[in-house]
Amino acid sequence: MQSADTPTSNAGRAPIAEFRAATKQYGAVTAADQIDLAIMPGEFLSFLGPSGCGKTTALRMLAGFEVPSSGSVHLDGQQVNLVPPHKRPVNMVFQHYALFPHMTVADNISYGLRQQRPKPAAAEITRRVEETLTTVRLPGFEQRRIWEMSGGQQQRVALARALINQPKILLLDEPMAALDRKLRREMQIELQSLQRALGITFVLVTHDQEEALSMSDRICIMRAGRIVQIGTPRQLYDAPLNRYVADFVGKSNFFAGPLSQIDGPIGTVSLPGQSGQGRLGQGVQKGANVSLSVRPEQITLTHSGPGLEVLIKNRIFLGEHTEYLVNHGDLGDFLILVSRQGEALEGTFEPGEPARAHWKPEAALILNND
């Protein structure tokens, strides 16, 4: 897991890749809109967003498959808008791997080496393939056919194929979309340690917030072709710019209403039947329609404590946590996450049972809706 809150130290270093107002239009559709971003050497950066948000377009502009309609893309300080993919020092792990079906594992992996001119010696190629297969923990698989490999193994082959040319940036397009949950988790950990070990810049595209949160140094949240917020996973989780980011990064409950009062760092939102307090988020203004965002784990559920009177609607056991869906007469449904320790204190709650939900004002955040 990522422990540091500070982004990779970039002091005095030039970005390895840069988007400058990069825009991509397909007819009337703007897939990427004025993207400005500097990617630092050695960092693990993720583009996170729902499908159609422009994250894949951004990645493809880096790879050279898309030429920006306006603005520019830079690699290592050079403007590369018109440099074709085969001349760029970046390699990609494709969404469905795009492994060459008519080649063995070794031929797939050595493909990049074999495209170099002058071509490396056969012995050198064999050695590098062996080395790379060991890196992705598939030693001895050289002569296997692609279709003999499982999904997870194919993913490693795709990774090895992209790594063998020692790219300046490794691009990963939803690389784990086809894997089952457990395997995905394993691959995430492996990818992260691989990135640390190799020191290569990784740029990942994903719609899976958990994946982005657990692996990235920085995450770039996108919507409708634009970057909404860039930050470390913790920054995005603790200080989302708006409701969209809070909703995309982790789970949250939102209660909408106008911001009626501001007292220093705390604001009050008028909600149906009551008012709710929370820390003021970025750029919120008095009188504006805002959302009070409360993370499910920040709410305390008790049998007879302080707070809102709610009715337990549903209970989902998640192992280390239990998720309760509760209903409040005025505020509607919302989620509460109770940890094992919390349950030890209060016991469990049965569906249909009344209970009390409470959170501290500092635990809630007042966010702009957009």
Added chain:
Amino acid sequence: MSPKLINRLLLAPAGLWLLTMLVLPIVVVVVFSFGERAQAGGYVPAFTLEQYLNLPARWKAFQNTLTLAPVGTLIVLLIAYPLAYYLAIKANPKWRTLLLILVIVPFWTSILIRSYAWIFILGGRGIPAILEFFGLEGIRLINTPFAVLAGIVYGYLPLMVFPIYVSLERLDKRLLEASADLGSPPWRSFLQITLPLSLPGVATGCMLVFILLMGEFLIPAMLGGGKVFFVGNALVDLFLQSRNWPFGSAVAVALVLVMLVSVTIYMRAIKRWGNGRDDVSLM
């Protein structure tokens, strides 16, 4: 009824068809080929190798067939591949269906009528007349191997285009992106990815065209004018004109054997080349 009996009953129509349409005629032809010609033509039972010993008399027909069929197949392939490539990869998908139909349209007319058109195109008042206009006099096209090849290319093109088109169309375009991403310029991606993955289509197309060409008689008859004739023409001649059934049968048996041998060699080559390539079906 036992499942075994049901199976047999279900296979009976196909079996009967094979027996009457394939096995019996071949047996008849083989039997005839050892017989003698009756005075008025036809067949008299006998057992002689005379007909087979006489085969060199038709050597020219075999020579023409065995050169023009492979050469024709190769030319058809060389023209069909770029066309199929364009249709499957380069053409605007909006127009693709229309373009494909255009490839098939000639099939809607009898090959006989289309060959007549070629007689005119290649004949004295066709292309040679145009060439004459530009000062190139005395060029003869009709009744030459060139005319036969032109007819072959024209007639057999769709048979080659379609299998290749299908294999190119199925090709995952992301493989080409992956190839480019790994440093391969487009022309090398073509040689390393597109071409190998479309070879099953090429193999199928070549097989179809070659086998049909080996038995071709209409195109050489019309565009070769008796000067460029195939084994097929020799057969028509022997059976219908000189009514020498035994000798015709011997020629037919020889053609079947030549075809079997060349197809076997071809299949072997494909198998060897495709060894371990079970990822793509070859035929």
